[in-house]
Amino acid sequence: MPLARFDTPGRLRDAPEGSTFYDEWSGFVRLLFGPDNPGAPDIDDPSRRLGGFYNPTTTDVAVVVNRDLIWIGFPRPLFVGDQSAFAAGDTRDRSDRTTGGQSTQVEYLEWRVVRRPHDNKITKVTFTTETPEYWSELHRVHPEVVLRLYRELLGNPSIEERDIAPEGFYEPLNDWNTRDGIIHYIVTSPPNTLGQAIGQARGSVAGVSYRDNYETPGGDMTAVDPRIRLDLKALARKNLWVTLRDPVGLYILGWDDMGWTKPDDSPVGNYWRVVRPASEPALPALRVEYEVPASEGFVVGDISIGGRPIEHGGQLAEHITVLIGGLAGTRA
C-alpha cells in the first residue's frame, strides 16, 4: 500500500488536532516529490533502466533497505579548507546569521551563538534543522501558532505578528530568525530547504549511470550532497527504487561530547536539551540547545574540547551528525 500521507518533520503536532494543516502539509511535500523519476540507463546495457526515485504516496514499493544518510554538521568546505589560512584555534566559522544567504552553514545544520557581553564568552548555542517551508506553510494556515512558537522558542513574549510577517505573509528572513534569533534555516546559497534536499534525492537516479563510486565525478564540496546523491545512486544501481523516509525531514541524529571538559578538567555533564520535537523519542531532533545549567558555575565558553576552549559554535557543530532517512525497495 502506498503511504497515505506525508507526516510533519519529527511528527510535530504544532497545529491543533484535526487541523487541515496536516493534509495541506502532506500535499505540499507530495508536490516536492513530484511524479516518479525513472532511473538512468545501465551503462553496460543501455536498453535496461536502473532503479528510479519514487513518490511513496503514489507508488507501492516493497522496502528492503532502510538507509540512514548521515553527515557532519560542520561545513565541509571549511573543514577541508587550507588550515594554514586560519589562525590556530580558529574553527573557520565566520558565519553570522545577520548576513542571511551569505552564511557558510551549508550542511543542513544551522546554529546561533549567544555570548556574554562583558567577556564575549559563549553561553548558549542553538542548533536547528527546521526548514523554511514548514514554517511558511504553518503560517499560511495557522499564523497564531507560528507567533506563539516564536515567542516560546525565543523566550520573548514581545514578538509581534508584524515582526515575522511585515507584508502580511511570512518572511523567513525576519529579524527574529536572523539578527535576533534562530527558528529555521536561512542559508540560500546553496539553499538549506526541504525542496533542495528532496530535489537532490530525486535527481540522484537520473543522468549518467556509473559502475561504482570511483567513476563518479567530483562535484559538490559539501558532505551532504554527495552523501545523498551517491548513496541513492548506488542503491539504484542495484535495481532498487529509492525514496526518502517518512516523516521526511532533516534531523540532528546525535552529538559526541567525549573529551569535552569542565574548567576543572573533569568530563562535562549532559548539557544538551532537545527542544523540538518535545515528544519522545527525542532523537533524531529538529532543534537542540547547548547551555550549561547555572548551578554548574561556568558557561559554555569555559568548556574545552580536547583541550581547546570553545570560542565558536562551529566547534560544537563538528561533533554533531545530521540525518535524512532513505529507503530502497523492489517495485512490482
Added chain:
Amino acid sequence: MSEVAKAALETIDDHHAVLPKGIMLAGSGAHLRAKDTPKEPREYVFRLAARRRIQGNVIPGFNKDHQQFLFFRMGDVHRARRWLVAIRPSISSMEEVLTFVRAHRALRLSRGEAEPGLKATWVNIAFSSGAISALLGPEQSSVFGDQSFRQGLAARSTYLGDPTDKSHPGHRANWVVGSPGNEADILLIVAGDDAGDLEDMVSSLRADAVDHDLQLLFEQRGDTLPGGLRGHEHFGFKDGISQPGVRGKVSTEPGDFITPRYLVPRFPGDQMPHLFARPGQPLVWPGQFLLGEPRQDPESFLARRPPATDFPKWARLGSYVVCRRLRQDVPAFWKFCAEGAAAAGVPVVEFASRLVGRWPSGAPLMRASTADDPVLAGDPFAANHFLFDDRTRPSPLRPIPGYPGDTHPHANADMLGVVCPHFSHIRKMNPRDSVTDLGKPADTLLRVILRRGIPYGPPVAGVKNPSRKLINRERGLMFLCYGATIEDQFEFVTRRWANSSAQPNSGGHDPVIGQRDDGGVRSRWLDFPTGSGARRFDLLHEWVVPTGGGYFFAPPIDAIDGVLASA
C-alpha cells in the same frame, strides 16, 4: 575462557597465508620497464638530495622484524644538542632504505631465494613539540600548524575516547610513558633484521644518550610474531595489509616510481592505473605524509593541491608521528567472540573475522565470505582488491613473471554491510569506495596514514595449552603512524570513525580499537548481521587499552644537526 575460545586461540596460527611460489614482486621503489607502464601522470620526483633528507621509516618504512622504541627526556639542552650532532650520521634515510630494498630484490631475483640474507639495522628520530620548543624556542614550535601536535597526546587522550576515570589502567595518568609530567622529548626508533645487531645498536645509543644527560623514560622492544603468525597481531589476524601507495618517482626515468604500479587500462582513457598502484592500493600525493609536498585535492582521487605552508621552513620533508602503546587482552577478545558466536549461531573464528573484516590469514571477507582462504590471503594482487558498495571488477595487470592472474572469486556489492559489517575494523579505518559522513569517497584519501606498528610481548595465540603465567604476560601493539597532520588523519579516523557507532556508516563501534567514554561508562555496541536481521551486541569489556605514547615530529635529517642542534 571457554573451551571454544581456547580452541580457537590455540589453532589460530593455522590461518596463515599461503604465499605463492615463483612470483618475483617489486619492492618499494622497484624499477619497471617503460613498456610496462601506462602513460604516466606528472608526479613529483624525489631527487637524491630529498631522499637523503627524508627519514627512512616514513618512506618506504623499515619493515623490520625487530624494533626498539626509546623514549628520552632531555636534561641539559647544550649537551642534548651535542648528542644530536653525534647521532645524526646514524639516522637512516629514505635513500638508504630504498637502496637496501632494491639490493634485496636484486639478490632475490638473481638467487631465486625469498630471503637472500641481507641485513641492516636502522635508526630514526622524532621530537615532541616541547623538545622543539626547548631546543629552538617556543616561537619555532608554535609555527607548526597542527595544534594536536603542539598539545601532545596526553592532552588529547580523552578526546580520543581514552578513559576519564583515573583508576582505569588506560587513563593517561597510568601510562608507562607519555603521562602528564612523564612525556618524552625524543623518540628513537631502532629496527633490525637481526636481534643481536639490534641489541648492540640499542646499547650503544642508550649509553651515548645517557652520557649526554638524556634520561631514558621508557623503552619497548617489538618483534614480529613467530612461525605461522608472522605479520599477524596478537589477536591472531594478519596486519598491515592495506597501506596507501605514495605517489612520486625516484628519478625521471619512465616507470621509476616509489610505489610500483601494476595496473593497465581496461579501456582507452581508463583512469584506474592512475588511481591505484596495485589493486586495492590507492595512490596518494606525498604531501599527505611529508610537509611541503603536493597534497591530495579534497575533491578528487587524482588531482593534487599545493603544499601546505604552516610549518617552519626547516621542517619541510618532515612528518608527524603518532606513537600509541596499545595493550591487548587476547583472552578477553576471544572470550567475547566465543560468546558472541554462540549467540549469533556462527563459528567463533567467523564471528571474530567479521569484527575485523578479514579472516586470520588476511583473506578479506569481501572475497571469502564463508571460510578462510589462505591462498587468497597470500595473493598480493587479490588480498586487498575489493570494493564495498559495488561489485568489484577485475583489474588487468601488466605481465608479472610467474603470476597466473587473480583467479579468486571477485567481491560482490555489500553496501549494507551484511558480509563485511560497517562496524568491522577494516571498513571503519578505510571505507574505500563508500560514501562517508564527509561525503565523497575522495575525501577518504585525506584521512589515510602510513602505519609502521609492530607487536610487543610474547604471543599466546597459536600456543597449545598456554600456561597461566604466559597468558598473564603483557602483550600488545606498538602503534606507529606517519602523516602530514595528526588532527585530520590519525585523530580523525580514531575519534570520528572507530569511536562512533554512526560514522562513517551506521552499524556500531569499531570492536577492535574503538574507545568510548561517556562519563566513565565505556561500553560500545555493534549490530551483528545474521540470517534473520541484525542482532545487537553490547561490548561491556575492553581488549585494547592505551598504555602510553606521544605525538612527535620526524624532521628532515639535515635539520637534526643543521637546525635543532645549532641554536
